[in-house]
Structures are given as C-alpha cells and as structure tokens.
Amino acid sequence: MLKRAVVILTLFLGAGLLAGCDSAEERAEEHFEKGMELLEAGDTDRALVEFRNVFKLNGYHRDARLAYAQVEEQRGNISSAYGQYLRLVEQYPEDLDGRRALARLALETGNWEEVERHVVVAKKLAPDDPIVRAVGTAFDYRKALLDQDPAAAGAAVAVAQELVKTDPSLMNARRVVIDNLIRRQDWPDALVAIDEALAVNPDSRTLHNLQLISLEQLGREDEIEAHLKMMAERYPEDKSIHRQLIGWFVARERIADAEDYLRSRIALDDEAVEGYVVLVGFLAQYVSPDAARAEIERILSETEADPALFRSIRAGLDFNAGKQDAAIAEMEDILQGAEPSDQTRRIKIALANMLIRTGNSVGARAQVEEVLNEDPTHVSALKLKAGWLIDDDHTGDAIVELRRALDQSPRDAEVLTLLARAYERAGNRELMNEMLALAVEASNSAPPEALRYARVLLRDEKLLSAEDILLDALRLKRDNPELLEALGNVYVRMEDWSRSDHVIDTLTRLGTVESRAAANELTARKLAGQNRETELGAFLDQLAEVDGGLRSVAAVVRLRLANGDVQGALEYVNEQLEADPENPALRFVAATVLAIEGQVETAESMFRELLEESPNRENIWVALYNLHRSRGENEAAAAVLSEGLEVLPESANLNWVQAGEFESRGDIEKAISIYETLYERNSNSQVIANNLASLISSYRDDDESLERAFTIARRLRGTKAAPFQDTYGWIAYRLGNHEEALEYLKPASEGLPEDPLVQYHLAMVYSALTQQTEALAKLREAVELIEESGRRPEILDKVKAEIVRLEAEVPADN
Numbered sequence: 001m002l003k004r005a006v007v008i009l010t011l012f013l014g015a016g017l018l019a020g021c022d023s024a025e026e027r028a029e030e031h032f033e034k035g036m037e038l039l040e041a042g043d044t045d046r047a048l049v050e051f052r053n054v055f056k057l058n059g060y061h062r063d064a065r066l067a068y069a070q071v072e073e074q075r076g077n078i079s080s081a082y083g084q085y086l087r088l089v090e091q092y093p094e095d096l097d098g099r100r101a102l103a104r105l106a107l108e109t110g111n112w113e114e115v116e117r118h119v120v121v122a123k124k125l126a127p128d129d130p131i132v133r134a135v136g137t138a139f140d141y142r143k144a145l146l147d148q149d150p151a152a153a154g155a156a157v158a159v160a161q162e163l164v165k166t167d168p169s170l171m172n173a174r175r176v177v178i179d180n181l182i183r184r185q186d187w188p189d190a191l192v193a194i195d196e197a198l199a200v201n202p203d204s205r206t207l208h209n210l211q212l213i214s215l216e217q218l219g220r221e222d223e224i225e226a227h228l229k230m231m232a233e234r235y236p237e238d239k240s241i242h243r244q245l246i247g248w249f250v251a252r253e254r255i256a257d258a259e260d261y262l263r264s265r266i267a268l269d270d271e272a273v274e275g276y277v278v279l280v281g282f283l284a285q286y287v288s289p290d291a292a293r294a295e296i297e298r299i300l301s302e303t304e305a306d307p308a309l310f311r312s313i314r315a316g317l318d319f320n321a322g323k324q325d326a327a328i329a330e331m332e333d334i335l336q337g338a339e340p341s342d343q344t345r346r347i348k349i350a351l352a353n354m355l356i357r358t359g360n361s362v363g364a365r366a367q368v369e370e371v372l373n374e375d376p377t378h379v380s381a382l383k384l385k386a387g388w389l390i391d392d393d394h395t396g397d398a399i400v401e402l403r404r405a406l407d408q409s410p411r412d413a414e415v416l417t418l419l420a421r422a423y424e425r426a427g428n429r430e431l432m433n434e435m436l437a438l439a440v441e442a443s444n445s446a447p448p449e450a451l452r453y454a455r456v457l458l459r460d461e462k463l464l465s466a467e468d469i470l471l472d473a474l475r476l477k478r479d480n481p482e483l484l485e486a487l488g489n490v491y492v493r494m495e496d497w498s499r500s501d502h503v504i505d506t507l508t509r510l511g512t513v514e515s516r517a518a519a520n521e522l523t524a525r526k527l528a529g530q531n532r533e534t535e536l537g538a539f540l541d542q543l544a545e546v547d548g549g550l551r552s553v554a555a556v557v558r559l560r561l562a563n564g565d566v567q568g569a570l571e572y573v574n575e576q577l578e579a580d581p582e583n584p585a586l587r588f589v590a591a592t593v594l595a596i597e598g599q600v601e602t603a604e605s606m607f608r609e610l611l612e613e614s615p616n617r618e619n620i621w622v623a624l625y626n627l628h629r630s631r632g633e634n635e636a637a638a639a640v641l642s643e644g645l646e647v648l649p650e651s652a653n654l655n656w657v658q659a660g661e662f663e664s665r666g667d668i669e670k671a672i673s674i675y676e677t678l679y680e681r682n683s684n685s686q687v688i689a690n691n692l693a694s695l696i697s698s699y700r701d702d703d704e705s706l707e708r709a710f711t712i713a714r715r716l717r718g719t720k721a722a723p724f725q726d727t728y729g730w731i732a733y734r735l736g737n738h739e740e741a742l743e744y745l746k747p748a749s750e751g752l753p754e755d756p757l758v759q760y761h762l763a764m765v766y767s768a769l770t771q772q773t774e775a776l777a778k779l780r781e782a783v784e785l786i787e788e789s790g791r792r793p794e795i796l797d798k799v800k801a802e803i804v805r806l807e808a809e810v811p812a813d814n
Contacts, residue, residue, distance in 0.1 A: 028057035032064045044071055060091055069101065078105060089118070096125045103135045107172060110437070115139050134163050134172040141176045146464055153180070168200055178210060187217040205235070209444070213475030224248065238411075240444040244476065246282065251479070255286050273305055280313055289317050308334050312347045319354055328354055345371045349380045361388075379405045379412065386418050391683045393711050395426040413443035417452065427717035432456070445473040447480050454486055458493070466490050479510055485518040492525045500526050517551070524555060533563065550585045557589055566597045584610055588620065595627050603627060618644070618651045625657060637661075652678060659691070666794045668699045679712070686724070690716060694727040697734055698757065699794075706734050719744075722751025722758075730761045738768045749778070756785035756792045760799055772806050779803045 035050030048071060054064040069084035082105050088098035099122040106114035119139055122132045137159045144152035160176035168174075174197045181190035191214040198207050208231055215224045228245040235241055242265070249258035262282055266275035276299055284292035296310045296317075311334050319327035331351040338344045348367045355364040365388065371381040382405040389398035399422050405415045420435035436453040443449040450473035457466035470487040477483060488503035500522060507519035520543055527536035537559055543552040553576055560569035573590045580586060591606035607624045610617065621644030628637035641661060644654050659674040675692035682688060693713035696705050709731050716728040729744030745762040752758045763778035782799050786792055 024057045028054045028061055028064075031057070032061060032067075035064065036067065039067065039071065044075065047071065062088065062092055062095070065091070066095075066097055069098075073101070073105070078109070081105065089121075094121070094125055096122060096129070099125065100129065100131050100135075104131060104172070107135050107138055112139070112142065130163060130167050130170055131172075133159070134170040137163065138172045138176050141179075168196070171197065171201055171204075174200075182210070182213075185217070187214050190214050191218065208234075209472075209476065216475070216478060221252075238444075240442075240446070242278075244444065247477075250286060258282065258286070272303075273309065276303070276305055277309070277313065280310075284317060284320075289321060293317055306343055308338065308347060309343055312350055316350060316354075319357075324354070324358055328358070340374045342375075345375060345378055345381070349378075349384070352381075352384060356384075377404060377408050379409045379415070383414060383418060386422065390418070390422050390425055393425065393683065395422045398422045399426075411442040413439045413446065413449050416442055417449065420452075425715050427714035429718045433460075440469060440473075445469075445476055447473055447477055447483055451482060451486055454490075458490065463490055463494050467494075481507060481510060481512065481515040481518050484515070485522065488518070488522040489525070492522065492529050495529060497526065497530065520552070533559075550583075550589075553586065554589060557593060561593070561596065566593065569593050570597055584614060588623070592623060595623075595630075600627060600631060615647045618648055618653050621648070621651075622653055622657060652681070656688075663695065668695055668794070671695055672699075686715065689713065690724050690727050693731065694723075697727070697731045706731070710735065720747075722748045726752065726755075726758045726761060729765070733761065733765050733768065738765055741765045742769065754785060754789070756782040756789075756799075757795060759785065760792075760795055763799075763802070767802070767806065772809055776803065776806050779806070 031050045031053040035047045035054065038044075038047035038050060048068060051064045051068040051071075054061045058064075065084060065088045069081045069088065072078075072084060073081035082102065085098045085101045085105070089095055089102065092098065099118045103115055103118040103122055106112070106118060115135065116139060119132065119136050122129070123136055126132055137156050141153055141156035141160070144150075144156055157176060157180045160173040160180075163170050163173040164177060174193070178190060178193045178197065181187075181193055191211065194207055194211045194214060198204065198211065201207060208227075212224065212227055212231075215227060225245075225248070228241070228248060232241045232245055245261065246258050249255070249261065259279070259282065262275065262279045266272040266279065276295075280292050280295050280299075283295055293314060296314050299305050299310050300307055312331060315327040315330040315334070318330070328351065331347065331354065334347055335344065335351070338347075348371050352364040352367040355361070355367065364384070368381045368384050371378050372385065375381075382401045386398040386401040386405070389395070389401065399419065402415055402419045402422060405412065406419070409415060416435050416439035420432045420439065423429075423432040423435060433453075433456060436449070436456055439449045440446075440453050450469050454466040454469045457463075457469065467487065467490050470483055470490065474480065474483050474487065484503055484507050488500050488507070491497075491500035491503060504519045504522050504526070507515040507522070510516075523539060524536060527533075527539060537556070540552065540556040540559055543555070553573070557569045557573055560566075560572065570590075570593045573586065573593055577583070577586050577590055587606055587610060591603045591610070594600075594606065595603035604624065604627060607620055607627070610620050611624070614620070621640065625637050625640045625644070628634075628640060638661060641654065641658055645651070645658065648654055655674050655678060659671045659678070662668070662671040662674065672692065672695050675688060675695065678685075678688050679692050689712050693709040693716075697709040697713070700706070700709075713727050713731050716724040719725055719728065725744040725748035729741045729748055732738075732744065733741035742762075742765050745758070745765050748758050749762040759778045759782040763775045763782065766772070766775035766778060779799050779802055783796070783803070786796050786799070
C-alpha cells in the first residue's frame with residue numbers, strides 16, 4: 001500500500017512538474033510572439049524587454065536569441081550582438097545564422113582568429129551560401145597575402161569577382177576586389193569599383209575615404225575638393241573631415257581658400273562660437289598671431305560672442321608668445337567671480353594646461369578637480385585627470401575615468417589613446433592594441449595615431465598589419481614624410497627591396513630637408529640589410545661630402561668602427577676636423593674614436609676642453625666617466641660623476657649612471673632612491689620602471705615593496721626583452737606564480753648568460769617547481785660568474801646557502 005502511494009505521489013509530482021515546464025515554455029513563447037509583434041511595429045526597446053523575458057523562462061529559445069542578436073546589431077551594439085550570437089552557437093553549434101553572423105562580424109572587426117573559427121563551421125554547414133563564401137574568400141585572400149602567395153591571392157580575387165557579379169550586395173567580396181586593385185595601384189579601375197560599391201552602400205565612411213584616395217592618386221584636384229566638401233556635409237558632426245579639408249587646402253598653399261571655407265561655415269551656423277574658435281586657431285597657425293589677435297578684436301567688437309572665451313584665447317596667444325605670467329594672470333582675472341558654466345569650465349581647462357606647461361601641476365590639478373566637481377563628465381578634464389592617474393600607476397581609476405569620457409565622446413582619438421596607455425601600464429597588451437586600432441579609426445587614420453599603432457605592430461613583428469595601417473594613412477596624407485619613412489622601414493624589414501626603393505624615390509621627390517634625410521636613412525638601412533657593405537660605405541662617404549652634416553659623418557664613423565677599421569674612422573674624422581676644427585660635435589666624435597683606439601690621455605684632454613667650453617653637455621660627462629671606468633679607474637670615474645652632478649644635478653642620464661654606480665657597490669637602497677626620483681619625473685620610461693622594479697623585488701622582502709614592484713612592472717607582461725623578462729619573471733616567482741615565472745626567466749637566462757643574478761632567479765624557479773637538478777646547475781653557474789666577474793657579490797651568500805640546501809636533497813652524482 002505504501003509503495004503504491006509513493007508511486008502515485010511520484011506520478012502526480014512528475015505530472016505537475018511537466019505541467020509547470022509546459023507552462024513556462026508557453027509563457028516564453030507568448031513573450032517571443034509579443035516581441036516579434038513589437039519589432040514589426042518598430043518598438044525595438046520593448047521588443048528587447050520581451051526577449052529578455054523569454055530567456056528568463058527558456059534560456060535555450062533559439063529564435064528569440066537570434067532576433068535579439070540581430071536587433072542589437074542593427075542598433076550598432078556590435079559587442080552585445082556578438083555576445084548573443086556566441087551564446088546561440090554555444091547552445092546550437094551547427095546554427096548557420098549564428099556562425100555566419102559571427103564570421104561576418106569578426107571580419108569587420110579584424111578578429112581573424114574568430115573569423116577562421118566560425119567560417120570553417122559555416123562552410124561545412126552551407127558551402128554554397130554567398131555570405132559564407134564572401135567571408136571565406138576574404139579570409140583566404142588575407143592568408144595568401146600573409147603567406148606571400150600571389151597565386152592563392154589571385155584565386156581569392158577571382159572568387160570575389162564572381163561573387164560580386166552574382167550578388168552586388170556582398171560587401172566583403174567587394175572589399176577583396178577593391179583591395180587587390182589598390183595594391184596593384186590600378187587606380188582607374190579601383191575608382192570604378194569603389195563607385196559601384198558606394199551605389200550599394202552610400203553611407204560607408206571607408207568607401208568614401210578610398211574614393212578620396214583614388215582621386216588623389218589620379219590627380220583629380222577639383223573632384224577631390226568636391227568630394228571632401230560632400231563628406232563634410234554628409235557627416236557634419238565629424239570634425240576630422242573638416243580638418244582634413246582644411247589640411248588639403250593648406251598642403252596646396254591655398255590658405256585664403258581655407259580661411260574662406262571656415263568663414264562660410266560660420267555664416268551657416270546660428271551659434272557660431274565654435275566656428276570662430278577654429279578660425280582664430282587657424283589664423284594663429286597658418287597666417288600669423290597678429291592676424292589671430294585682430295580677428296579676436298573684431299569678434300569682441302562686432303559680434304555677441306562671449307567676451308570671456310575670446311579674452312582667454314587672446315591670453316593663450318600671449319602665453320605662446322612668451323608672456324606666460326601675464327597670460328596666466330589674465331586667465332585668473334577672467335575666472336574671478338565667473339559663474340559655473342560650460343564656458344567657464346573650458347577656460348579653467350585652458351588655464352590648467354598653461355599651469356602644466358609652467359610646472360605648476362598642483363595648480364593644474366586644482367583647476368581640473370573644480371571642473372569635475374561641477375561636471376563629472378567633462379571630457380577634457382577627464383583626460384587630464386586620467387593622464388595623471390596613469391603616471392601615478394592608478395591605472396584602474398584611470399580606465400574608469402576614460403570610460404566615462406568615452407561615453408560622452410565615443411570617437412575621441414585622444415581618449416582612446418589614453419586608454420591604450422592605461423592598458424599598457426596595466427600589462428594588458430591585447431586591450432592596448434585594440435584601443436590603438438580604434439584611435440586610428442576614430443582619427444580617420446591621422447598620422448600620429450597611425451604611427452603610434454604601426455610602431456606597436458612592428459614591435460610585435462606584425463609587418464603586414466603595420467603596412468596596412470600606414471598605407472591607409474598615406475592614402476589620406478600621401479606626402480607625409482614620417483609615414484613614408486615608417487612604411488619604408490616596414491619594407492626593409494620585409495626585405496621587399498622594390499617597394500622600399502619606391503618609398504625612397506617618393507621621399508627624395510618631396511625635396512624637403514626632412515624627406516631627404518629620411519630617404520638617406522632608408523637607403524643606408526636597405527644596403528645594410530642586403531649586406532652590401534662596400535656600397536654602403538661609399539654611399540655614406542658621398543653623403544657626408546654632399547651635406548656635411550654630423551649625422552652623415554657619424555654614420556660613416558660607426559660603419560668603419562663596426563668593420564673594425566678604427567684607424568680609418570680616426571683618419572676620416574680628422575679630415576672632417578681639418579675643414580671645421582672648432583666644431584664641438586666633431587671634436588666629441590674624434591675624442592670618442594681616440595678613446596677606442598687607445599689614445600686615452602688625448603681623448604680625456606679633448607673631453608675636458610669640451611667641458612670647459614660647454615659644462616652643461618651631459619653626454620660629455622658620461623663619455624668621460626665611461627673612459628675612466630673602461631680603464632678600471634673607478635675612483636676617477638666616481639669623481640667625474642660627482643663633478644658632473646654638481647653642474648647638472650637634475651640630469652636624468654647622470655643620475656642614471658649614479659644609480660648604476662651605487663648598485664655596483666652594493667649600496668642598493670641609494671640606487672633605489674635615485675630610481676624612485678627618476679620614476680617620479682618620468683614614469684612612462686620602461687627602462688626606469690624595469691630597473692626600479694628589479695631592485696625592489698630582488699633586494700626587499702616585505703609584502704608592500706613586492707606589491708609596488710608588481711604595480712611598476714606589470715607593463716612588462718608579454719615582453720621579449722631579456723632584462724624585462726628577468727624582472728617580470730622574478731616578481732611572478734615572488735608572488736608564487738612559478739609556471740608563469742619560468743616562461744619569462746628561461747628566455748631571460750638565455751638572453752643574459754653572463755648575469756649571475758638572472759641565473760640565480762631561474763634556479764629559484766626550478767627549485768620551486770621541484771626541478772632540483774636544473775636548479776643546482778644554475779646556482780653553480782651563478783657562483784662561477786660571480787667569482788670570475790666580480791658582479792653581484794651581494795647575492796653570493798644566498799646562492800651558496802641554496803646550493804648547500806639542495807645538495808642535501810639531490811643525490812651526489814648530480
């Protein structure tokens with residue numbers, strides 16, 4: 001009877017539970033249908049609420065998840081959409097809509113690993129699907145370029161052309177076709193292809209930029225001007241386009257046309273204050289400060305513009321003209337008794353920047369805090385505050401402030417660049433790279449942002465990606481020598497000699513002093529990269545004869561010294577001195593070569609003569625110090641250093657040398673104190689940060705010091721430089737992260753085989769990982785290095801004690 005009752009109860013409960021499930025699913029379906037109705041009616045906000053209700057009742061509702069993702073994508077919330085699509089394929093791995101969308105979005109954001117992951121599955125599900133084929137073709141095309149496989153690239157282009165003919169809306173296929181034409185420099189056909197793409201997608205900023213590039217390459221000046229003006233009208237809120245148009249006028253020395261354009265924009269604007277500000281800035285930069293001042297006087301007398309604003313701008317002109325005290329006094333007078341307003345806050349930020357330039361950071365910070373107390377979302381104030389927070393290693397707080405700024409100004413390249421700095425300081429290289437990429441996009445590939453990102457890509461050996469960034473920037477600023485030089489360096493590292501020659505020719509044709517110097521530098525690097533030493537020597541000799549510049553002379557001397565021809569280097573520099581015997585830079589080079597050749601007394605005498613003439617030249621003090629150190633004259637070297645520091649007590653280089661001197665004597669706390677001062681002055685220096693963190697983590701044992709060392713050194717995460725690897729790896733060991741420590745200390749040991757401290761650090765990691773044999777070998781190696789070189793004697797007792805401990809654990813035959 002009891003058993004029967006249990007069975008009945010179980011059946012009853014089971015039926016009840018099933019009924020509950022059915023009820024939940026039914027309610028979920030009702031919410032879904034309601035959401036779809038709202039979508040059709042255009043009420044997306046309420047539709048999304050209904051879909052979220054679906055997920056509460058049925059987290060596996062496929063159609064609701066897809067609809068939610070599609071709505072978020074249409075609204076421009078790409079990150080949210082991507083997350084929803086990702087949840088969809090996690091629940092339904094073979095969902096074509098989800099895989100296809102993920103592959104497409106990953107392609108648009110440049111996440112090629114994700115493109116490959118999703119397009120591989122999508123191809124299996126629907127190999128003939130046009131969107132899948134278009135994304136797959138774009139992936140194949142990029143891979144072919146990376147592999148330097150022209151045949152595979154050509155095959156991908158052919159597929160893309162076929163897809164475009166079949167379905168003109170396939171923009172990913174069109175991009176492959178357009179990119180191929182641009183790489184081939186087939187500008188007429190590229191322009192046709194871009195025009196066709198714009199007919200399908202007229203709002204694409206990228207396509208408009210590419211059209212502009214093609215017009216520039218074809219030299220169609222009138223069409224370029226018209227296109228820039230059209231873009232300015234189409235995207236009135238994008239100030240970068242207006243700056244681009246002004247820059248285009250300026251590059252062609254059409255200053256009057258640029259001024260007319262700015263005045264025409266003011267005439268169309270009922271609230272023309274911003275336009276007047278831009279006009280005054282333009283006049284100050286490209287006409288004259290007097291013209292800008294005259295315009296300010298006209299604005300103050302003839303318009304209803306806020307007098308305080310233009311008085312502050314006039315004060316800015318005075319500040320830049322060297323009247324700093326008067327300018328600051330004027331700004332303070334403007335602010336005296338001023339009511340809080342956007343205008344007042346703007347003036348306070350201008351004053352803060354003046355105070356920063358005069359070294360009054362306390363006053364600047366006070367102004368910024370006043371602004372933020374009134375308006376916590378003020379973008380300019382948030383930027384300044386975040387910069388200080390980054391310098392002080394409060395990266396988490398800086399990121400919070402910058403995210404707040406980004407909410408107000410999502411396409412602010414400066415905010416994105418500051419975020420990149422914050423993430424770099426925090427050791428998050430992935431997010432740093434992402435922010436730099438976004439800054440390039442937000443700035444419309446402006447040279448500073450493009451160069452900054454390209455340098456990071458080059459450091460990571462991502463040569464093709466760096467090339468793409470620089471080419472995009474050059475298409476808008478084709479005569480920018482910095483961009484051209486950076487691109488030339490990419491081609492030299494690729495050993496793509498024909499394209500490096502093209503860049504060199506372009507720089508030479510520009511004809512400026514800056515561009516010729518860049519062309520010569522690239523030529524020298526190219527010849528060195530090709531191991532054409534004889535031609536390199538001849539080129540440098542010829543260059544020195546033609547321009548007579550110290551840079552060329554120094555290059556010749558360096559090359560001869562590198563080839564072991566010390567006598568030849570000395571003869572060459574003496575020839576230069578005969579022509580210009582009083583030149584202090586040439587005399588310094590001559591003294592340096594004499595020291596290398598062994599004529600140390602003569603070299604010392606020349607260094608002393610130079611110091612009598614110019615005691616503030618820190619490089620001479622350092623050279624004289626090194627001369628004594630190289631001869632083992634440590635007391636004389638220390639005396640030179642003390643003498644130099646009396647003359648230049650704030651010299652970063654001399655203080656750096658002093659810290660090294662203390663470290664070599666084992667006076668670690670004094671060395672740390674100097675590095676702390678240097679770090680306070682410039683916390684952006686990786687080398688200073690490394691040395692400070694290294695000493696703290698190696699010679700202090702308290703938790704607070706270890707935490708500070710980690711805060712300073714976390715920017716070194718992912719580094720490939722052996723000294724930095726040693727620092728980060730040792731701190732990881734001290735924090736108990738032994739596997740991570742090994743990843744850094746093993747290559748550091750290989751990169752610094754003569755440093756006993758590095759070998760000791762690796763030994764301790766081996767010991768922590770119970771690899772005692774390897775630990776003993778490294779400890780014995782450290783002892784040998786200390787006894788042979790005399791370096792790091794302060795750790796000898798620790799090393800020997802660890803050897804004794806391990807020998808008691810490891811069998812004698814080890």
